[in-house]
Amino acid sequence: MNLRNGPMPGFSVLLAGLGGQGIMLLAKVIASAAARHFPYVCRSEFRGLSQRGGAVQACVRYSRKPITAIIGVGEADLVLGLDALESARALPALKPNGRVVSHDGILPPHHLWRTWQDTSDPEYESTKLREQTLAHLNRISQVCLLDAGSLAQRLGNHRVFNFIMLGAASHHLRLPAESLHGAMGDLLSSTLVALNIQALKLGRRTSHERRASITPFPVHEHTPWVRGA
Amino acid sequence: MKMASVLERNHSAPATAAGSEILSGDHAVAWGALDAGIAFASSYPGTPATDIVEILHRVADPARVKVRWSINEKVAYESALAVAIGGLRALAAMKQVGLNVASDAFLNSCPAGINGGLVLVVGDEPECHSSQNKQDTRWYREMSGALLLEPADSQEAYDMARAAFDWSERFLIPVILRLTTRTAYGCSPVLRRKPVKGPSVFAWPKNPERFFIVPSVSRKLFKSLLERQREMSQVLEASAFTLRKPSAHSARRTSGILCTGLGYALARELAPPHWSILKVPGEPFPEAALAKFVRDHAEILVLEEGDAFLERKARLIASDTCRVRGRISGELTHFGELHKEEIRHVFHGAASDPTQPPWPTLPPRLPEICKPCGYHKVFEAIKQIKDVATPSDIGCNSLGGLPPYSVMDGVWAMGSSIGVACGLAAMGHKRVLAIIGDSTFYHAGIPPLLEAVQNAYCMTVLLLDNGTAAMTGGQPVPHKSNDPQTSKVDLVRLIHALGADSCLPFDPHVLGVSGIRQLIEASFERSGVKVLLYRSQCGLYSPGYFPARTETSVSA
16 A cells, blocks of 8 residues: 555554563654654653553554654554563454464463462463463464564574564554564664564564465555655 | 753754754653752652652762752752752652642741742652642643643653743743643653753852741732742743644634643544634743733633633633533543543543453453562461551552452551551550652651650551662662662661660561461460561662571572
8 A cells, every 4th residue: 555545644553561571662753763764753651660560562653744643442453562461451452453462472461360379370370361361362363373482582682572562563553574683783783683584574474474364454555755855 | 052952842853853863852851851950859759750860879870960869858958948049959759649748838938938940840640640649730830830841742841841940940930840640751752952061059048038937027928029029920931841732724723722831732633623722831821912812712621631720711711601520520430630531521522442352351450569578478367367447558469468468457648657646645546557669767767766666655556677668679778878888877776766665676577377376376475665677688679788598588
């Protein structure tokens, strides 16, 4: 879909996960890539109590019209989740035809884990909660679940987890992959760029092979809006 | 120049123009203040205003701008006030409840005013994301007679920060810059303009006719302050920050949106073209301009973050000819932030798509104390103590009020733990345990401790010293200043000097849960004011301050 076939008024990505997973950095990368193509780009920075076990959400929105950094109920084109439980929590924000790309694992909330330790088997309960969560996610028609943790292991560094997930979602961002690479070059320290681009590509390839039932959004034609013009 | 940039941005020019950066509102305010040539900035940390001074600490040239984390908001404001009275430009930043602490100094400084520009940035939290209160700073503006500006996005936060200094100097009055959670943390493109140098000579005036506000002086000053209100409102209305968008259908001027701050950003995004818009940039805004807008429409929707402030004014003006819609009318929620669904409902009627599946109920993720933190042991110990009153305080220690511990009876304001404990002790409660962190103790805990000593109350104060203001991101506390060589504050000596009957430092990792419990229990046996001083480094911040512990004792 390009401008001639009908303008895309705007695109909203909701990122969901936990403190320390690198969600803020992903939001910055997407925003920076989007700024190469869209005149109006917004991003939110909600950290809250992320360092104390709380969830983290960030959003990026890009558009041809003025927008706010707020994603209301049913406004997200894409939920990019780094923890399946947090992806499920973000579902009310999803558009009826929106996509979900999510890591398929969960970190159970600490207070539940403690209760399970006292009353039951934490491993069993945790698996059960994960299955319930994935069942919720699978009710969305356009969902792609993958194990980013094991893919990151394949690259020998669990910290590239977030960029594997960005890669997996990159089909659906309506942004050319080169713009994401460029943004990463701008925002990451030079020693980390190559490894994270490798992670991005691995995630992208994996979700493409997986295909699931999910149709990628068409990527936007290049630079319909010229920077600085 | 300024006018042109604001107008272009809102109506035609692409926002991500060359040279622009995507910044948060806080970040934009920091840059705006720097580019306006400030000489001084001070703050006490508090969400959502912490980042402003965090960023200034990082980017300002210390030779030109003195940046301070103050003891509390009142001192932060007073320090900035002195700099501005001396003719230089200064900024003070705080969260909305911080202004309660600074309000005595702020309200009393407005009539006499300043010479150099003084901007007070206040971060409001309509949804109480990280606050105990949703209070709306615009009420303080009504009491003070100061000028107030409220940006809609980061570019405007930058532009308004710069304009605020000019207007402050023009009207000789502090200017409040009101951010709300979403404008403080929302990031959008900001194009910086050429910086100005700002005044460079600091000269403390000897002018008691103006600054020595005894009643006879006050009466004169208030007269002059009231006289300036009219001119302030005219300048505000004539500025580029006031926007009027006519309805796209010239024949249909029936519906209008009256908005300010984030309300304007939402109107710009969501309003159908036949709704006209009046964007109010702040206060005081001319009554006549509001009245004209209300008279010109059959219905208006008021979009504002926080209280129904403009809506009240509009309702006072509106007669039967204009229907005022908003929070008071019940169409928008009366408490909290603006919700897009509710605004859409006003515009389009129908509710959101009913075909969505029912959303699952998921277990929440409650905030908790970090794993290795010694607070766990303290809260576990308190949990085992029976019949104890536990007034607690703001900061990480308030997490002890949440599961799995839930050991706090209540939390009120900064320093209230000890103040409330005074009342409990006066009523003869024998087992009072006030729980307070180190940064909060310095902020507002010292006067109530003196009160306790003065009255020889029987209470135990559990002072949790983790060497930092942890909850807000690890800002320094006085006994560990940025340069330990120059820090003269010794917390133990301070407590003794205040007259506490005892001060017992302990390491929670050495003492363990039962040791802490015994320590607290034993303190109830003795009379007077007993301070139990927890000393253990916060794991997240300030490494290396307290003696290093072995890994085993941390994880034990």
